Structure formats: C-alpha cells, structure tokens
Amino acid sequence: MSSVVTPKMLRPGAETAARPPQQPRRKKPFKSRAYKVFRVVALIVIVVSFLAPLAWMLLASLKTNVDIYDASKTLIFEPTTANYETVLGRNNYLSFVFNSFWVAFASTALSLIIGVPAAYSMSRFAMRRSALVVLMARIIPGVSLLVPWYYVFSNMSMVGGYSVLILSHMFVALPLIVYILMSYYDSMPLELEEAARVDGLTHIGAFLKVTLPLSMAGIATASILAFIFSWNNFMFALVLSGADTKTLPVAIFNFVAYASIDWGGLMAASVVVTIPIMVIALFTQKYIVSGLTAGATKG
Amino acid sequence: MTVASLPQKSAWKAYSDWANDHRKWLFAAPAMAFVAILIIFPLAWTLYLSLTDASGSVRAESEFIGFANYAEVLTDTERFWPAVARTFIFTGAALLVQMVLGMCIALLLWRPFKGEKWVRVAILLPLVATPVAVGMMWRLIFDPNIGFANQALAWFGIPAQPWLSGQDTALATVIFIDIWQWTPMVVIILLAGLTSLSEEPDEAARIDGANAWQRFKFITVPLMMPTIIVAILLRSIDALKTFDLLYATKGRGGGSFHEVETLNVYAYGLSFDYNDYGLSSTVLIIFFLIIIGCMWVLTRRRKDVQK
Numbered sequence: 001m002s003s004v005v006t007p008k009m010l011r012p013g014a015e016t017a018a019r020p021p022q023q024p025r026r027k028k029p030f031k032s033r034a035y036k037v038f039r040v041v042a043l044i045v046i047v048v049s050f051l052a053p054l055a056w057m058l059l060a061s062l063k064t065n066v067d068i069y070d071a072s073k074t075l076i077f078e079p080t081t082a083n084y085e086t087v088l089g090r091n092n093y094l095s096f097v098f099n100s101f102w103v104a105f106a107s108t109a110l111s112l113i114i115g116v117p118a119a120y121s122m123s124r125f126a127m128r129r130s131a132l133v134v135l136m137a138r139i140i141p142g143v144s145l146l147v148p149w150y151y152v153f154s155n156m157s158m159v160g161g162y163s164v165l166i167l168s169h170m171f172v173a174l175p176l177i178v179y180i181l182m183s184y185y186d187s188m189p190l191e192l193e194e195a196a197r198v199d200g201l202t203h204i205g206a207f208l209k210v211t212l213p214l215s216m217a218g219i220a221t222a223s224i225l226a227f228i229f230s231w232n233n234f235m236f237a238l239v240l241s242g243a244d245t246k247t248l249p250v251a252i253f254n255f256v257a258y259a260s261i262d263w264g265g266l267m268a269a270s271v272v273v274t275i276p277i278m279v280i281a282l283f284t285q286k287y288i289v290s291g292l293t294a295g296a297t298k299g
Numbered sequence: 300m301t302v303a304s305l306p307q308k309s310a311w312k313a314y315s316d317w318a319n320d321h322r323k324w325l326f327a328a329p330a331m332a333f334v335a336i337l338i339i340f341p342l343a344w345t346l347y348l349s350l351t352d353a354s355g356s357v358r359a360e361s362e363f364i365g366f367a368n369y370a371e372v373l374t375d376t377e378r379f380w381p382a383v384a385r386t387f388i389f390t391g392a393a394l395l396v397q398m399v400l401g402m403c404i405a406l407l408l409w410r411p412f413k414g415e416k417w418v419r420v421a422i423l424l425p426l427v428a429t430p431v432a433v434g435m436m437w438r439l440i441f442d443p444n445i446g447f448a449n450q451a452l453a454w455f456g457i458p459a460q461p462w463l464s465g466q467d468t469a470l471a472t473v474i475f476i477d478i479w480q481w482t483p484m485v486v487i488i489l490l491a492g493l494t495s496l497s498e499e500p501d502e503a504a505r506i507d508g509a510n511a512w513q514r515f516k517f518i519t520v521p522l523m524m525p526t527i528i529v530a531i532l533l534r535s536i537d538a539l540k541t542f543d544l545l546y547a548t549k550g551r552g553g554g555s556f557h558e559v560e561t562l563n564v565y566a567y568g569l570s571f572d573y574n575d576y577g578l579s580s581t582v583l584i585i586f587f588l589i590i591i592g593c594m595w596v597l598t599r600r601r602k603d604v605q606k
Contacts, residue, residue: 042407043414047421053479054424056447057436069445118330125323130331137334139590140342141540143566144583147348147576148341171337174330203319232429234543239571249431253547256435263439270432281427282420288427289419292484293491296529 054274061267068263083268095244096251097272103162103237103247104230107169108177108223115174116219119181120207131182138175145171146239153240160242168236173226176291180225183295184218185211221291224284228277248273342587349580356574368581378557378565379582385470385553386561386589390538393477397534398527400478401485406515408486409493426483434547437476438463463548469558473548477541485530492526493519524604532597539590542567562586 060068062079070077087093122131149168150159158164192214196206234249241250252269255262281288318325349368353361372379408418425433440447441462449459462472500522504514520527545559552568553560560568566586569579 039407039412043412043418046404046407047418050421050425050479050483053436053440054428056440057432060439068439071445071450074447074450114329114333117326121323121326125327127323127327130327133331134334136338139536139594140338141563141566141583141586141590142542143563143570144345144580144587145337145341146567147570147579148344149337151344152340167337170333174334178330202315203322204315207322228427232427232431232543234429234431234546235567238546249429249543252429252431252435256438263445266435267439270429270435273429273432277427277429278424281423285420285423288423289487289491292426292487296488296491296526296533 057267057270061271065264083264086265087268096246096248099245100231100248103165103169104227106166107173107230108226111170111173111177115177119178120185123182123185134178135175137171142235159240162245164240168240169230172229172233176226177222180222180291180294181218221287224287225291231277345580345583348576349584351577353576368577372581382560382562382565389561392474393538394534396478397482397485401482401489404486405489405493408490422483422486425480430543431547433480434544438548466556466558473559488530492523496522528601
C-alpha cells in the first residue's frame with residue numbers, strides 16, 4: 001500500500017490549489033480518531049444490549065432448573081436438552097406449533113386474496129378514505145371487538161375452532177397487507193399496464209398478467225410481515241382459541257398461569273416460539289425492512 | 300364455429316366489460332366489507348353495551364341505564380384514572396426514549412461501515428420476537444432472586460432491585476422492556492428516512508461552516524420531520540394498545556396492585572375476568588376516543604409538516 005500513490009492521497013494538496021484553503025471539499029465529514037473509537041464502542045454496546053437478553057433466554061433453556069438458580073453457573077454449565085424434551089413431549093406442544101403455523105398461514109393467504117386487489121384499487125384510484133376503513137382495523141383496540149365477536153361466534157358455535165382464529169388473525173394481517181401494498185403500487189409506474197392495455201388486455205387482464213407478477217416482491221414483503229404479526233399475536237387467541245387450537249403464545253402464557261414456574265421449560269418454550277420467526281427474519285431481512293418502512297419515507 | 304360460440308362469447312364479454320368497468324369497487328369491496336362487518340357491528344354493540352348494566356353473561360338480561368356507566372367510570376379515581384395515567388406514562392416514556400435512542404442509533408448506522416450487516420441483524424431480532432416470549436424472557440432476567448439483572452447490579456455493589464415485582468418499579472421495568480423491543484422499529488424507519496435524504500443541504504451547510512450539531516438540528520431534523528412523525532404515529536398506535544407484554548409479565552389486572560394496568564388491560568379484565576360488559580364497554584369507548592384523538596393530532600401535525 002505504501003508504494004501506491006492513490007489520487008486520494010494527493011487530494012489535499014490538489015484541493016488547496018483549486019479551492020480556498022479554509023474550505024476543503026470533502027465527500028465525508030471529518031472524523032476524528034476519538035469519534036471512530038466512540039462509534040465502534042457504541043455499536044458494540046448496541047449489538048450486545050439487543051442480543052444478550054436473547055442469548056440469556058437460549059442459555060437458560062439449556063440449563064437444569066438447579067443451574068438456573070446457581071449464580072456461579074451463569075455462563076459455564078453442562079448444557080442439557082431435557083427442557084426441550086419436556087416441553088415438546090408434553091401438552092401436545094407440537095400441535096400448538098402446528099396451530100400457530102396453520103392460523104398464520106391461512107390468515108395471511110386469505111388476507112392476500114382480498115387484500116392485494118384492494119390495495120391495487122385503492123392505490124390506482126386514490127381511494128384514501130376507503131383505505132382508512134381497512135386501516136381502522138389496525139387502530140381499533142382489539143378488546144373492544146372481542147366481546148361482540150365472542151358472543152356472535154359462540155352462538156354460531158365457532159369459538160375454539162380454527163375458522164374463528166383465522167378470521168380474527170386476518171384482522172391483523174389484512175391492514176398490514178393493504179398498507180404495505182398500497183405504498184408499493186403508489187410507486188409502481190403505470191406505463192407497463194398501459195402497454196398491456198394497448199396490446200389488447202382488459203384492465204383486469206392487465207392487472208392479473210402484468211401488474212400482479214411485477215408486484216411479487218411487494219406481496220412477499222407483505223406476506224412475511226403478516227405471517228410474523230399473526231404468529232406473534234396473543235390476545236385474539238387468548239380469548240377465541242380452544243384447548244386443541246391454542247397457538248404458541250397462549251401455550252407459553254398457560255405455562256406460568258398455574259403451578260410454580262419451571263424456568264427451564266418456560267425458556268425452552270419461548271425459544272421454540274421465537275426461533276422459527278427469527279430464522280424467517282434472517283433470511284428475509286430485506287423484505288421485512290422494506291415492509292416496516294413502507295410509506296414512511298415518501299411522506 | 301364462430302357463429303355457434305358467438306352468443307356465449309358475448310355473454311362472457313358482457314360480464315368482462317361489467318367487471319372491468321366496476322373494477323374499482325369490485326377489487327376494494329371484499330376487503331372493506333370484511334373489515335366493516337367485523338368492526339361496525341362490534342363497535343355499535345360496544346356503544347350499546349356501554350349504556351346498559353350488562354354483566355355476568357352477555358346473554359343475561361340487561362337494563363338501559365343511560366350514561367350512568369360513563370358517570371361511574373369518569374369519577375372512578377381508584378382504577379380508571381390511574382389506568383389512564385399509566386397508559387400515557389407508558390406510551391409517553393417509551394415513545395420518548397425510543398425516538399431519542401432510535402435517532403442516535405440510526406445516525407450511527409447511517410454511513411456505511413464494516414460489519415454493518417451484523418448490526419442490522421442484531422437490531423431486527425428483538426423486533427420480530429414474539430412479545431409473550433419476550434415478556435417471559437425478561438421475567439427471568441428481572442427475577443429478584445435468580446435474575447441476571449440483580450447479579451449484574453451486585454458486581455457494581457448496587458443493592459438488588461425488585462424490578463417487575465416491585466410496586467414502584469414495575470411500570471418502569473415494562474417501559475424498559477418495551478424500549479428494548481421496539482427501539483429497533485424506530486431505528487429502521489428513521490434509517491430509511493436518512494438514507495433517502497439528499498446530501499446537498501447537508502453539504503451546503505457544512506461549507507457554510509455549520510458544525511455537526513447545527514447541521515443535525517437545522518438540516519437533518521426538519522428534513523426528516525415527516526418520517527419522524529410516521530415513526531411516532533406507528534409506535535404510539537401500538538404503545539397505547541400494548542397488551543401482550545403487560546399481560547405476560549404481570550398477568551391479570553396488571554399485577555396485584557394494578558402496577559402496570561393500562562386502559563387496554565383494565566378493559567380486558569373488566570370483560571373477561573369480571574364479565575362486567577357494561578363498564579368495560581364504557582372504558583373501551585373512552586379509550587377508543589383517546590386513540591382517535593391522538594391519531595388525529597399526529598396526522599394533522601404530519602400534514603402541517605408536509606406543507
């Protein structure tokens with residue numbers, strides 16, 4: 001490196017010649033050594049404070065309850081999978097995993113079917129007030145819906161079944177999907193659709209054959225977020241699920257509702273509910289970020 | 300062949316034309332109807348229940364009692380007003396710290412650096428974690444006897460704290476947990492805003508000799524205002540309605556002394572623990588008006604900023 005003289009190294013001198021010396025032109029602001037050190041330390045603190053609690057949960061899930069109570073075994077202990085065996089072995093925990101998955105999957109899929117065309121139409125025809133109707137679902141407190149829902153659905157003897165859980169979780173998924181895809185369609189140029197129209201497709205045909213395939217990235221973003229929010233939802237399932245249709249968050253909650261807390265088991269159960277969602281998040285990071293920031297930057 | 304298929308084809312074409320002409324509502328109506336049916340009826344019913352003394356069972360006879368519930372709730376200084384206060388303390392404190400911290404972290408991450416990817420992953424994980432599991436995780440960490448929090452305090456010679464189980468510390472602790480989980484959301488939104496900023500105003504100010512703080516205060520923040528307000532809007536909707544975390548850490552009624560009982564937890568308890576539907580509906584209607592009020596103020600502010 002020392003033998004190579006880059007233009008960058010020459011620049012300070014070259015610049016003084018070209019511009020007044022008190023205003024050196026810099027692409028990046030001047031960063032002192034102290035700032036750089038500060039930045040690295042700050043970033044490490046940030047990463048540790050966000051990850052350490054999660055690591056703690058993971059470690060505790062691998063400890064026996066005796067070790068959890070022993071402060072000297074904070075980091076050094078003999079890992080055991082006994083907690084996972086207990087959790088997955090008893091209480092049909094695997095069936096709760098299935099319930100969570102099925103409810104999140106079905107509610108996301110059904111919300112896509114009605115949500116994607118709605119988002120398209122609301123974006124293209126600038127139906128801001130109609131969009132507000134759908135977004136109401138996001139604003140309204142869920143408790144105010146639960147009593148009437150419980151009453152109506154129990155009269156139809158649907159409480160405790162999958163259908164009512166899926167319906168209630170669609171309520172979480174649909175506004176997300178509509179909100180994310182509306183901002184996606186807002187920024188999607190009209191030209192391609194118009195070209196398809198010129199080629200003889202109807203409006204609906206152009207939507208199905210041109211716009212829809214082109215919006216797959218947006219649909220993926222919306223589906224991933226809808227799935228995560230449905231998977232994480234607690235309140236609707238707490239009231240509307242039955243013994244066999246409990247979703248994971250409710251199953252975890254029931255873990256502590258009775259008897260004294262089995263910390264190892266509780267942490268193992270918590271790891272089981274968070275791991276799938278974190279794996280999804282790791283692989284779809286870009287989509288999640290674009291979904292969370294949808295509509296936030298264009299004002 | 301052409302002749303035979305003609306009438307059929309024109310029928311199809313008539314459908315198709317009709318569908319195309321009405322595609323605006325054809326596309327939008329199912330989603331709107333779904334939400335409207337699931338909202339309007341329950342809201343109307345909640346409004347009705349708030350005017351009755353319904354309790355015990357939703358099927359039980361109830362009497363129309365006018366605004367008696369509202370009078371009772373609005374004069375209730377034992378549960379209702381403290382819950383209102385807690386809702387605002389929780390939302391206000393969490394939101395304030397999240398915005399300040401979120402802005403600091405977003406500024407740190409703004410310029411590219413080595414290992415950026417890993418920091419972003421670390422920030423994303425709390426955000427997607429299931430709130431109930433997060434609550435359980437912090438319950439263990441904040442356990443007064445076996446939790447890591449008190450172990451860490453002991454290293455510095457600080458006496459053990461009761462954290463979630465303390466009457467005075469519980470609310471602060473759940474606020475802390477909310478900050479841990481949701482600051483990343485603010486970071487991600489603000490970072491997207493920062494990245495989309497044009498470099499020029501900042502550059503111009505630098506040439507005029509503005510220091511980093513001045514450029515942040517007079518250039519970055521005003522330009523970021525629409526994004527900042529969106530972040531506040533999204534976070535406050537969720538913070539006002541926080542339920543999972545509070546219920547998972549403190550259970551029914553927000554703990555035995557209602558330490559973390561916000562309006563949402565209070566209304567849930569009235570409905571499903573006490574089956575006092577009349578009162579619960581009244582609390583919910585007031586709560587709903589509060590949320591709408593907050594949203595209205597924020598969206599107004601957003602419009603002002605955009606002008």
